[in-house]
Amino acid sequence: MGRMEQDAKLRGETKAVWATVICFGVGTAVAVLILAGDARPLTGKGALAMPTAVIAGVIASAAFLASTLMHRRGETSAMPRWQAVISDLSTGALTVAFGAVTMMGVLLASEVLAAGLQGLQLAALGGGLLTGVVSAVGGRFAFGAGVGLRTADLAALLFGFLVIGTLFAMVTADDPRWWEQNFSQLGSGSWAFNGTLVVAGLLVATVGSYIGRDLHRLRGDGFLSRIAVVVALWAATGVALAAVGLLPLNRVPIPHDIAAFATLVLFAVAAATTVTSIPGHPRALLVTSVGVGLLLVLALVLWIPLGLYSATAVEAIVVGLGLLWMATLVRVLAIVAPEGSRPSARPSLRRARHPSGGPSESRGSARGDGVVR
Secondary structure, three states, X not given: OOHHHHHHHHHHHHHHHHHHHHHHHHHHHHHHHHOOOOOEEOOOOOOOHHHHXXXXXXXXXXXXXXXXXXXXXXXXXOOOHHHHHHHHHHHHHHHHHHHHHHHHHHHHHHHHHHHHOOOOEEOHHHHHHHHHHHHHHHHHHHHHHHHOOOHHHHXXXXXXXXXXXXXXXXXXXXXXXXXXXXXXXXXXXXXXXXXXXXXXHHHHHHHHHHHHHHHHHHHOHHHHHXXXXXXHHHHHHXXXXXXXXXXXXXXXXXXXXXXXXXXXXXXXXXXXXXXXXXXXXXXXXXHXXXXXXXXXXXXXXXHOOOOOOOXXXXXXXXXXXXXXXXXXXXXXXXXXXXXXXXXXXXXXXXXXXXXXXXXXXXXXXXXXXXXXX
16 A cells, blocks of 8 residues: 555544544534433333434435545546436435434334333433434445445445344334244334335445446447446336335235245346346356345245245245345446446447447447457
């Protein structure tokens, strides 16, 4: 590492420290004002958990947005309007997602602490300091992500959010025996599980946008039509997953089941289309894809004909294997795709045409295959 690069990283770390301090100060001050009055328990009616989670979530969102504007303000200046709009939409979705992840993490931690610290109550100052601490943690994480978010980071964020949100829904479920049926039972009267699915759908669509970004960096404008299909499929998968949360099983069972089935089908189609869009067909991704497919078939055989476990176990296996496959995909893309931003030379997504009527490729993909050389 050169001296200049080292100095730049140290300056970046200093900015992150100051961001953490600001998040702590703002979180503490706001919480002290809001929590003024009698001491409150961690969870339950009138508890600390919800206001603390909301304050920390808003601060985390603000930290991510501030970091993005600070470090990547000019990234879209050379891009055509359509590409800049997609980038801005992804930033907006991630701003919401970081706030939601922080909120759900605070709520889950509050439930755990309440079980271990029964009877604990905090007044405005104590609650304010606690809020400042969780705001500093969430803000530091979000600020660091805004410096240079990779597709692999988004996949890890999706996995972590699904785990945190599902665990919180479990510990707050009205029916302790929900697991005897399926995960959808958690969404019956629970905003936590349904909200988790909605935000997870937003994250899936955003991951798809970043996958499209990596494919464009790898293959160029000549492959834009195929990349658009890949991004659209991941967006549709995210919409279907969000619909599962927006259509609870206890209220609209048939639309809920349709949305759940559509999510699985769209995920499979999006995965297959993405794999075939990566040049060279990396062996790690092919082996993982085949292995995951075989394990899914085995899981279904053990469930339906043999009945060795419940639908809940099958759903957990399917989601786990899907996330495992996605982790391999984004790691492969991180290896084969260039890191630098690649503005498109096309003013629109529609393919330009020669005067004779034939299609023409944009500059930078004149070789025809669209591969960066």
